[in-house]
Amino acid sequence: MAEPIYNEDSIKSLDWQEHIRRRPGMYIGKLGDGSAQDDGIYVLLKEIMDNSIDEFMMGAGKTIDITLSDQKVNIRDYGRGIPLGKVIDCVSKMNTGGKYDSNAFQKSVGMNGVGTKAVNALSTSFVVQSYRDGKTKKVEFSKGLITLEHPEIETTQRNGTAITFYPDETIFRNYHYIPDFVESMIWNYVFLNTGLTINFNNQKYFSERGLYDLLSKQNKPEEIRYPIIHLKGHDIELAMTHGQQYGEDYHSFVNGQYTTQGGTHQAAFREAVVKTIREFYKKEFDANDVRASIIAAVAIRVQEPVFESQTKTKLGSEKIAPEGQSVRGFVNDFVKKELDDYLHKHADVADALLKRIIQSERERKDIAGIKKLANDRAKKASLHNKKLRDCKVHFNSNHEKRYDTTLFITEGDSASGSITKSRDVDCQAVFSLKGKPLNCYELTKKVVYENEEFNLLQHALNIEDGLEGLHYNNIVIATDADVDGMHIRLLMMTFFLQFFPDLVKAGHVYILQTPLFRVRNKKETIYCYSEEERRDAIEKLGGKPEITRFKGLGEISPDEFGLFIGKDIRLDPVILKEQTIKKLLEYYMGKNTPERQQHIIKNLRIEKDEIREGDEERNAANTNLVEVA
Structure with a gap:
């Protein structure tokens, strides 16, 4: 076989927009369809928003308007407006922008001038219009190329910039915006920028107390052990308390950017809290006891932040500025002084905090024996874990496929067999349940170690000590769409919400959608996920197509299953809304209350399926009872 020719003709130079379109992951992380809060379509929205936020930070424009409808995004700020000659x-x-001048944008999120260009290149339609000092300039693009440049004209509109874009469907396949994710992003913006008003689809978002509002909005008074500690300094703000939940819950930000994967500032905060509390109480508490059940938010502003990727989800900076103090030293000094002062001034809070630490210490020692035995057992099982069919890449690696890493939690061997044979072995793993898992509502974390299945799942996910080492970006519950399957879903969601709520809050847990019907004739096969899709497929194919109703995942052949867990995978995110986890679990998984009985009666649904096999037609009634948490 001849060697490939390598000469001057082999060296290619791509135009900027072509490079972005060919390698979008380099600029916006994973693509996705919008079912995950870190999918590319939200990164596009955030990149435009960051520019408007930077204007607000410079004291120009206190309001931002966002309109989102179907696949169209419109963002209008009232800042200074892009200089008309540079639109x-x-x-x-x-590498063009106003943020290279540190005097103009001292502590901006974006420094490399790539974000807006990426949005432009990855949109079928991108329209930018700048309003500045009584004049306006409008330019239209498609996939990064100019389609229409309007002449500069006079205007009575207020200064600012308006951008409208439609993400490219050929890149973001079957995408859709989930309003809950956009709303969460907007709340973070207003929490971090007190005095800023964001109007999203005519709904007003505003915060007066910053990170204090963030924690109080997400945690009801009955869920926390003491009033929220709120501390502010120059370029740093933090809020913290302790709750009733297991694990640690952090929200960390740099220059207004939500660093979902933490980084040096979050690590510094975790260390500083332990050190300060040890010194305050003059006791060498175990670090895990101090941080157990902590709920905290920390935000810092730095010059020229260094992130580990263009999506800016993890801070890599070690220094505040090129010649300045280290991030760790800056955060540690602030926490040491301000938290110590606060605890001295608020004896009631200091007493409640101490009680929470002692309780955590008691709980840790209570399960220490069973935990050691369970971990030893799990380590032996991991050498030949029949429940787990692992993949090659993990989320806590630096591999380019890390965002695609997925663990499918299946019921029984038949379903897991189909997924295992059709999965991508690089980034898709399978964990097989042996039946209905234990209802762990109101049980202590001791059950995670006593129950072999839960313990093996915990080790497969690598989340015993927090999310830093999480093995899979997506944890997908894959069960049949029948009563038993729905029950298993609820039991698994109860497990995660009871013991690892931060996994759900961080947007890692999903429900797999699989087709209910296959409608086909000799020329075409259509898979349908609902009754409406089935009717549309019958109408499209005409005649008397063959209709198959999938009763369980095990009935879907491995070849077919590959179609449903590949690039066209459909996932429903498990989104935790504003309600206490305790009340949520009590309602759905506690004793059979009259309220739940009424909910069941009102939501009882009878489905009638029309199934054709060959030329024969028959009807089958199927009653499904579904409780959705």
Whole structure:
């Protein structure tokens, strides 16, 4: 076989927009369809928003309007507006922007001028219009290329910038915006920028107390052990308390960017809290006891932050500024002084905090024996864990496929067999349940170690000591769409919400959608996920197509299953809304209350399926009872 020719003709130079379109992951992380809060379509929205936030930070414009409908995004700020002569360059010329001048944008999120260009290149339609000092300039693009440049004209509109874009469906396949994810992003913006008003689809978002509001909004008074500690300094703000939940719950930010994977600032905060509390109480508490059940938010502003990727989800900076103090030293000094002062001034809070630490210490020692035995057992099982069919890449690696890492939790061997044979062995793993898992509502974490299945799952996920080592970005509950399957879903969601709520809050848990019907004739096969899709498929194919109703995942052949867990996978995110986990679990998984009985009666649904096999037609009635948490 002849060697491939390598000469001058082998060296290619791509235009900027072509490079972004060919390698979008380099600029916006994973693509996705919008079912995950870190999918690319939200990164596009955030990149435009960050520019508007930077204007607010410079004291220009206190309001931002966002309109989201179907696949169209419109963002209008009231800042200074892009200089009219540079409108085209700022959205279509790489390494061009106003943020290279540190005097203009001291502590901006974006420094490399790539974000807006990526949005432009990855949109079928991108329209930018700048309003500045009574004049306006509008330019239209498609996939990064100019389609229409409007002449500069006079205007009575307020200064600012308006951008409208439609993400490219050929890149973001079957995408849709989930309003809950957009709303969460907007709340973070207003929490971090007191005095800023964001109007999202005519709903007003505003915060007066910053990170204090963040924690109080997400945690009801009955869920926390003492009033929220709120501390603010120059370029740093933090809020913290302790709750009733297991694990640690952090929200960390750099220059307004939500660093979902933490980084040096979050690590510094975790260390500083332990050190300060030890010194305050003059006791060498175990670090895990101090941080157990902590709920905290920390935000810092630094010059020229260094992130580990263009999506800016993890801070890599070690220093506040090129010649400045280290991030660790800056955070540690602030926490040491301010938290210590606060505890001295608020004896009631200091007493409640001490009680929480002692309780955590008692709980840790209570399960120490069973935990050691369970971990030893899990380590032996991991050498030949029949429940887990692992993948090659893990989320806590630096591999380019890390965002695609997925663990399917299946019921029984038949379903897991189909997924195992059709999965991507690089980034898709399978964990097989042996039946209905234990209802762990109101049980202590001791059960995670006593129950072999839960313990093996905990080790497979690698979340015993927090999310830092999480093996899979997506944890997908894959069960049949029948009564038993729905029950298993609820039991698994109860497990995660009871013991690892931060896994759900961070947007890692999903429900797998699989087709209910296969409608086909000799020329075409259509898979349908609902009655409506089935009717549309019958109408499209005409005649008397063959209709198959899938009763369980095990009935779907491995070849077919590959179609449903590949690039067209459909996932429903498990989204935790504003309600206490305790009340949520009590309602659905506690004793059979009259309220739940009424809910069941009101939501009882009878489905009638029309199934054709060959030329024969028959009807089958199927009653499904579904409780959705």
